[in-house]
Amino acid sequence: MAKDKKVHTTGEDSEGGITSSYETGDGVKLKVKYSFFGSIYDQEEEKAVLGAMKQDSLTMGPQVKFFQEEFAKAHNVRQAFAVSNCTTGMHLCTQLFQLKQGDEVIITPNTFIATSLVLLKEKVTPVYADIDLRTFNIDPADIARKVTKKAKAIYVVHYGGQMCDMDPIMDIAKKHKLYVLEDCAHVPAAEYKGKKAGSIGDVGVFSFHSLKNMTTCGEGGMITTNHDEWVKPIEMLRCMNLSHWDTAATDFTFGKHTLHKFVDGKYSDYWIPSHFDVEDVNGYWGNNYRMNEIQAAVGRTQIKKLDMLTAKRQANGRYINNGIKDVEGVFGTYEDPNCKHVFHLYTLCIDPKIFDRDEFMRILYREEGVQGILHYQPTYHFAGLKKLGITGDCPLAEEFFYKRGINLPMHPRLTQQELDDTVAGIRNTAKKLRGKKK
Ligand SMILES: Cc1ncc(COP(=O)(O)O)c(C=O)c1O
Numbered sequence: 001m002a003k004d005k006k007v008h009t010t011g012e013d014s015e016g017g018i019t020s021s022y023e024t025g026d027g028v029k030l031k032v033k034y035s036f037f038g039s040i041y042d043q044e045e046e047k048a049v050l051g052a053m054k055q056d057s058l059t060m061g062p063q064v065k066f067f068q069e070e071f072a073k074a075h076n077v078r079q080a081f082a083v084s085n086c087t088t089g090m091h092l093c094t095q096l097f098q099l100k101q102g103d104e105v106i107i108t109p110n111t112f113i114a115t116s117l118v119l120l121k122e123k124v125t126p127v128y129a130d131i132d133l134r135t136f137n138i139d140p141a142d143i144a145r146k147v148t149k150k151a152k153a154i155y156v157v158h159y160g161g162q163m164c165d166m167d168p169i170m171d172i173a174k175k176h177k178l179y180v181l182e183d184c185a186h187v188p189a190a191e192y193k194g195k196k197a198g199s200i201g202d203v204g205v206f207s208f209h210s211l212k213n214m215t216t217c218g219e220g221g222m223i224t225t226n227h228d229e230w231v232k233p234i235e236m237l238r239c240m241n242l243s244h245w246d247t248a249a250t251d252f253t254f255g256k257h258t259l260h261k262f263v264d265g266k267y268s269d270y271w272i273p274s275h276f277d278v279e280d281v282n283g284y285w286g287n288n289y290r291m292n293e294i295q296a297a298v299g300r301t302q303i304k305k306l307d308m309l310t311a312k313r314q315a316n317g318r319y320i321n322n323g324i325k326d327v328e329g330v331f332g333t334y335e336d337p338n339c340k341h342v343f344h345l346y347t348l349c350i351d352p353k354i355f356d357r358d359e360f361m362r363i364l365y366r367e368e369g370v371q372g373i374l375h376y377q378p379t380y381h382f383a384g385l386k387k388l389g390i391t392g393d394c395p396l397a398e399e400f401f402y403k404r405g406i407n408l409p410m411h412p413r414l415t416q417q418e419l420d421d422t423v424a425g426i427r428n429t430a431k432k433l434r435g436k437k438k
Contacts, residue, residue, distance in 0.1 A: 008031050012234050013433050014141075018207075019036075020036050020210070022034045022036075022371065022373055023134065026160075027379070028365060028366055028369065029369055030369045030370075030371055031368070031369035031370060031417075031418070031421040031425070032369065032370045032371065032408075032409045032414075032421050032422050032425070033183050033371050034371045034372070034373055034409050035132050035407065035409060035411050035413070036040050036210050036211055037210055037211070037215070037411065038056075038210065038212050038213055038214075038215060038344070038411050038415075039212075039213065039214055039215045039299075039302060039305075039309060039411075039412065040305065040309060040312075040412055040413060044047035044304075044305075045298050045299040045301050045302075048294075048297035048300065048301045049217075049294050049297065049298060050071070051297060052293045052296070052297035053294060055293055057293065058292055058293045058294065059290055059291075059292045059293055060239075060290050060291075060293075061293050062293075063293040063294075063299075063300065064082050064290075064291055064293060064296040065295035066296075066300060067082055067291075067296040067297075067299045067300050067303070068080040068081060068082055068222070070300055070303045071206075071222050071224070071272060071299070071303060071380045072224065074188075074189065074303055074306065075188075075189075075196040075197065075198050075199055075204070075224055076195070076196045076199050077196070077198060077199045077204070077224040077225065077226055077338060078225070078226045078228060079225050079226070079227070079228065079230070079231060079234075079345055080222055080223065080224050081222065081223040081224075081234050081235070081238060082220070082221070082222055082223065082290075082291035082295075082296055082299070083220075083221040083222065083223060083238060083289045083290070083291060084205030084219065084220070084288075084289045084290060084291055085207060085208075085209065085219050085221040085326045086114060086183070086184075086205050086206060086208075086209070087114040087117065087118065087186045087221075088221065088223040088287065088289040089205040089206075089221040089222065089223045089288075089289070090114065090115065090155075090181065090183065090205045091117075091118040091121055091122075091289075092223065092234065092237045092238060092286065092287075092289055093120050093181055093203045093205060093223065094118045094119060094121070094124065095122065095237055095281070095284040095286065096203075096230060096233055096234060096237060096281075097152065097153055097179045097181075098282050098283075098284070099119070099122055099124045099152055099153065099204075099266075100122060100123070101122075101123035101124070102125075102148040102150065103124050103125070103128065103150060103151075103152040103153075104124070104125045104126075104127045104142050104148060104151045104152065105124055105125070105126055105151070105152060105153045106127050106128075106129050106146050106147060106151055106153075106154045106155070106178075106312050107126045107127065107128060107129070107138075107155040107156075107365075107379075108129065108137070108138040108155075108156065108157050108159075109128040109129060109130075109131075109153070109376075109378035109379045109380055109397045110136055110137075110138075110157070110159055110375075110376050110378065110397045110400065110401070111157040111159070111183065111376055111379065112185070112375075113379060113382065114183075114185075115155055115157055115183050115379075116264075116379045116385070119155075120384075120385075120388075124152075124389065126150075126155075126379070126380075126385075126390060127146050127151070128146075128378070128379070128380055128392035128393070128394050128397075129142040129143045129146050129381075129394070129399045130142040130393070130394040130395065130396045130397055131159075131394065131396050131400065132165075132215065132396075133157070133396050133399070133400060133404075134159060134334045135162055135164075135165075135334060135336060136159045136347065136400060136405070137157070137158065137159050137162065137163075137164040137165070138156050138157070138164055138169075139396075140165055140168035140169050140172065140302040140388075141168075142394075143169060143172055144168075144172050147172065147176050147178070149271075151176060151178055151188065152176050152178060152179065153178050153179040153180065153181060153374070154169060154172070154173055154179070154180050154181070154203070155180075155181045155183060155275075156169060156180065156181070156182055156183065157180065157183040157185070157186070158183070158184060158186055158187040158190060158197060158209060158270060159186060159345075159406075160186055160333070160343075160344055160347055161186050161187055161253055161313070161341050161343045161344035161345060162187075162190065162334075162335070162336055162339050162341040162342075162343040163187060163190050163191070163192035163197055163211075163339050164182075164192075165192075165336075165338075166192050166193075166200045167193070167280075168197075170200065170201075171247065173201075175206075177419075179201075179202045179203075180200075180201030180202050180203075181201055181202065181203050181204075181205065182197065182198055182200065182201040182203070182204040182205070183205060183232055184197045184198045184204045184205060184206045184207075184224075185205070185206065185207035185209075185212065186212070186213075186344035186345065187206075187213070187214050187341075187342055187344065188214050188306060188342065189213070189214075189306050189307070189310050189340070189342055190339065190340055190341065190342045191339060191340035191398055192338060192339050193339075198222075198224035199224065199226065202225065202227065203223055203224065203225045203227075203230075204223070204224040204225070205221060205222070205223050205224075206222040206223075206224070207220075207221050207223055208220030208221060208222070208295070208299060208302075212344065213306070213309055213310065213313065213321075213342060213344055214299070214302035214303070214305070214306055215298075215302065216291070216295035216296065216298050216302070217294065217295050217298050219295070220291055220295045220299060221291075227420070232248040232322060233281045233282075234284055236279070236281050237281055237284065237286030237287070237289070238286060238289045238290060239286070239288065239289075240278070240286060240287065240288055241278050241279060241280060241281065241285055241286050242270050242276045242277070242278060243276065243277050243278065244276065244277065245273055245274070245276070245277045247279070252272075252273040254273075254399075259272055259273045259296040278324075298333045300357075307311050308412075309412045310342045310343075312412035312413075313342060313343035313344070313410065313411070313412055314342070316343065316346070316411075316414050316419060317332075317333055317341070317343035317346050317410065318414070319419050319423075320332060320333075320346060320408070320419065320422055320423055320426075321333060322424050323419075323422075323423030323426075323427075324348075324423060324427065327426060327427055327430050328354065328430070329350065329351045329353075329354030329430060330348060330349065330350055330351065330360075330426060330430060331348070331349040331351070332349075332354070333345075333347050333348075337340055343376065343410055344410070345407045345410055346407065346408045346409070346410035347405055347406070347407050347408075348372070348405070348406045348407075348408055348426065349400075349404050349405060350403070350404050350405075350406065351404075352399070352403040352404060355430070355433050356433075357402075357403050357404060357405075357406065359433065360391065360406070360429055360433060361406050362432075363429045363432055363433065364406070364425050364429045365427065367428075367429075367432070368424070368425030368426075368428055368429055369421065369425065370408060370409070370421065370422055370426075371409060372406040372407060372408050372427035373404065373406075373407050373414075374401065374405065374407065375405070375407050376401065377401055378392055378394055378397045378398055378401060379392075380392035380394075408422060409422070
């Protein structure tokens with residue numbers, strides 16, 4: 001590479017854009033930067049990568065198998081399937097549920113586009129239910145209000161590290177015979193009333209993107225389920241509808257060709273009739289949504305660290321909560337006593353009656369050097385959904401995004417200095433804004 005060529009790993013000119021950096025280039029001196037790496041890597045991950053690279057096959061081999069088993073055990077589910085990412089995993093489940101044009105799915109607007117995108121891909125209509133302003137999770141009462149005869153499923157997102165109120169959601173699902181998908185992108189190891197994320201609905205789907213609490217080299221995902229009967233369809237939809245030949249058949253006829261492959265009750269040759277068959281899954285054609293061995297090997301080391309990673313996030317979140325609890329007009333992240341919160345995000349809430357959220361965020365960033373970001377614009381406000389005529393009636397989700405929420409840097413590598421700067425930044429900003437009002 002020429003000496004004068006810069007290697008871009010982050011920043012506006014990297015291809016990842018919004019998915020790999022919030023670098024602004026505006027000269028603000030940051031004390032606490034928003035990081036796009038949510039975990040901790042050390043020699044264990046390096047060893048895992050190098051070990052997997054030496055294997056004969058680099059995809060869907062022993063590492064994937066063990067990673068699935070270890071992940072299932074950690075989340076107390078019967079089955080787990082590694083996939084290329086959470087979006088592809090949720091798309092696969094949308095096909096598995098046989099959702100199609102004309103069907104409706106009740107869903108939260110307070111999520112990354114991925115959750116609705118998998119419905120749009122199958123021409124299914126998302127119907128948005130509002131959120132609870134304390135947890136920012138979907139409100140079961142509004143789900144109940146929005147169920148129509150066309151509803152086929154409920155897609156919940158456990159926002160920021162804390163699970164939704166699953167008991168009433170499962171009751172609604174049972175009453176109306178709806179599937180439940182848990183978008184678990186933010187919640188590995190989280191719990192609701194002692195039950196693990198991804199173990200309550202029909203399926204759970206996790207993300208191992210770079211930002212997440214555990215990551216498999218930047219991309220990756222996992223589907224969890226307790227439905228044993230879905231093993232074959234999930235495996236087929238994950239891998240191009242491949243299936244095994246019907247071993248009960250003794251002859252195979254293909255046009256003019258008939259193969260006789262049974263000798264003494266066994267196949268005469270391992271290549272007869274061919275290595276695999278291909279079938280639709282209830283009329284659906286899958287994709288290549290596999291995970292590779294290097295990612296899975298790293299995932300296995302991350303599973304071993306998950307308790308430690310979670311404990312660090314919890315300690316960081318609680319430290320900030322404690323440091324700002326007496327500041328009027330701002331609220332720290334709420335921990336529901338029914339839940340084990342795994343602090344994927346640290347969401348600071350501004351009381352709009354006391355402060356203007358944008359002004360608060362501006363001072364916190366420009367003068368205090370703490371970089372907040374906003375999640376999530378209500379999905380139905382995106383141009384593409386508006387073009388389809390999809391709307392939503394979720395005033396609380398709108399108030400949260402446009403007037404209340406700020407997500408502050410949260411990851412397990414935050415230093416004591418960064419935590420203290422975050423607390424001081426929030427306290428100073430509140431003081432400055434109060435001073436301005438007088
Ligand atoms: C709530 C939520 N769902 C789904 C996704 C998509 O995950 P992935 O990037 O693994 O496809 C994300 C990623 O940021 C997310 O935050």
